[in-house]
Amino acid sequence: EVQLVESGGGLAPPGRSLRLSCATSGFSFKEYAMHWVRLVPGKDLEWVSSVSWNTGRTFYAESVKGRFSVSIDNAKTSLYLQMNSLRVEDSGFYYCAKDSHVDPVVGGATLEYWGQGTLVTVSS
Amino acid sequence: SYVLTQPPSVSVAPGQTARIPCGGDNLASKSVNWYQQKADQAPVLVKWDDPVRPSGIPERFSGSNSGITATLTITRVDAGDEADYYCQVWDGDRGHVVFGGGTKLTVL
Numbered sequence: 275e276v277q278l279v280e281s282g283g284g285l286a287p288p289g290r291s292l293r294l295s296c297a298t299s300g301f302s303f304k305e306y307a308m309h310w311v312r313l314v315p316g317k318d319l320e321w322v323s324s325v326s327w328n329t330g331r332t333f334y335a336e337s338v339k340g341r342f343s344v345s346i347d348n349a350k351t352s353l354y355l356q357m358n359s360l361r362v363e364d365s366g367f368y369y370c371a372k373d374s375h376v377d378p379v380v381g382g383a384t385l386e387y388w389g390q391g392t393l394v395t396v397s398s
Numbered sequence: 399s400y401v402l403t404q405p406p407s408v409s410v411a412p413g414q415t416a417r418i419p420c421g422g423d424n425l426a427s428k429s430v431n432w433y434q435q436k437a438d439q440a441p442v443l444v445k446w447d448d449p450v451r452p453s454g455i456p457e458r459f460s461g462s463n464s465g466i467t468a469t470l471t472i473t474r475v476d477a478g479d480e481a482d483y484y485c486q487v488w489d490g491d492r493g494h495v496v497f498g499g500g501t502k503l504t505v506l
Contacts, residue, residue, distance in 0.1 A: 311441075313435075318497060319497045319500065320497065321495035333493045335494065371441075382429045382447075382487075384429070384431050385495075391440055
């Protein structure tokens with residue numbers, strides 16, 4: 275059974291940093307792309323970042339480029355999102371999701387499984 | 399940037415068929431996926447560009463793509479289908495995942 279468990283959310287003042295983690299199990303970690311998506315309460319789903327294990331390619335939304343960084347730990351089969359220079363508008367539920375493809379450049383992006391999310395609140 | 403357009407809301411009576419549209423340029427060249435998000439829950443993939451339905455998704459959920467508009471169709475709607483529904487594609491030109499603005503399905 276595929277399982278994705280996010281952690282690391284919390285309250286941070288603007289300008290500070292948070293690091294989100296996504297622990298995975300139930301699938302061959304290196305064979306699928308992974309994504310971070312956020313939901314701002316009262317608003318829409320917003321894609322944040324993607325990474326392909328196979329190629330090492332990373333992708334970022336314009337709103338987070340240069341501030342957020344996605345990485346993986348193959349030994350721990352975990353996905354991370356380092357969030358620096360946080361802004362109020364970065365607040366929301368952050369979900370990690372497993373793709374059904376190895377690389378979105380090759381097969382597109384289909385977010386087949388999702389974690390339950392972790393809440394990030396950026397406020398002074 | 400690539401944009402997917404959805405109506406904010408769709409209402410349907412129980413037992414009827416709900417159709418949720420998603421508009422975008424040149425959709426025929428893209429694989430369109432659909433996600434259901436119920437209140438306080440994570441999104442769930444309900445339709446992908448594959449003849450085989452995602453695991454656990456009933457036959458009542460189906461999709462079509464005319465090239466200009468993709469449509470998620472839910473037959474025999476019941477109260478348990480109330481949720482926000484999002485369409486999604488991969489924008490290969492920019493290397494971005496793109497979501498539509500979401501449609502709130504209300505069962506009257």
